[in-house]
Amino acid sequence: MDLLTVILLGIVEGVTEFLPVSSTGHLIxxxxxxxxxxxATATFDIVIQLGAILAVIVLYWRRFWDVAVGLVGGQPKSWAFVRNIALGFLPAAAIGVVVYKAVKALLESPTVVAVALIVGGIAILVIERLVKQARIESVEAMPWSTALGVGVVQCLAMIPGVSRSGATIMGALSLGVDRRAAAEFSFFLAIPTMLAASGYDLLKSGATLGQGEWLSIAIGFVVSFVVALVVIRWFVGIVSRHGFAPFAWYRIVIGAVALVALQLR
Known part of the structure; x- marks a missing residue:
């Protein structure tokens, strides 16, 4: 890939990673x-997501520091935070190892992405209409069963175009978590999930990458990090006020346009 292409894909990743529109789908x-x-591009698409994950760590460093201090001090809220992230991560970790090859193959299918974008957009509109009352207002307040349930739903995002953030946020909303807490749980859950996905992919295919491909990954990582820093704060503000319907309609339109474009190729 030339430099301009790498930068463009890094921007796409940074903008879409935490929006419920599927960053992997957009990259494909x-x-x-x-x-x-x-x-090689499939590996690039997976690994540069770590740049966006680093943006979460930077923006929420105070939250993570408080959790760490609380763990040392034996505070129940801090232990509940770590427990919920771990429970949300486990289903994807267990299933991901089994279906790795199948998922890698789907990363080369733009038609799957287009269909998943449309179906996912419709699902978001339905869930937004059906979910009325939120009972859980923070990650720490989530019961263990809710965290595990969101983790199970996250496994749907192994299908390119479904959206990891979309699946986790909609799963959390369906289980009684409010919009802001659902978005933040999705951010935090991305850290172990994407670290594991990227690490496993590099373990499998890293040795086949050349110097130029490693350089492309490094540049894409930096670009996605910088862009995600801006997008995360904007996203939390938007969903707190307006919900997720705008992103659902965007998914449907982009998916439909992509299907038409793919048929005309």
Whole structure:
């Protein structure tokens, strides 16, 4: 990939990672449009997500520091925070190892992405309409069963185009978590999930990458980090006031346009 393509894909990743629109799906569609979709690009798409994950750590460092201090001090809220993140992560970790090859193959299918974008957008509209009353207002207040339930739902995001953030946020809303807490849980859950996904992918295919591909990953990582710093704060403000319907309609439109474009190729 040339430098401009790497930067463009890094921007796409930073903008979409934490929005319920599927960052992987957008990277696949963008890669197809730019003519760079291959096995090495699939690894690039997975690993540069760590740049966006680093943005979460930087923006929420105080929250993580308070949790760490609370763990040392034996505070129940801090232990509940760690327990819930661990429970949310476990289902994807267990299933991901089993379906790794199948998921990797789907990363080369833009048609799957387009269909998943449309179906996911419709699902968000339905859930937004059906969910009325939120009972849980923080990650620490989530019962263990809610955290585990969100983790199970997150496994749907292994299908490119579904959206990891979309699946976790909608799963949390369906289980009684309010919008802000659902978004933050999705952010925090992304850290172990994407670290594991990227690490496993590099373990499997890292040895086949050349110097140029490693450089592309490094540049994409930095670009996605910088862009995600801006997007995360904007996203929390938007969903707190307006909900997720705008993102649902966006998914449906982009998915439909992509399907038409793919048929005309």
């Amino acid at each position: 569609l963008a890669g197809t449009l730019l003519g760079v979709q291959d096995q």
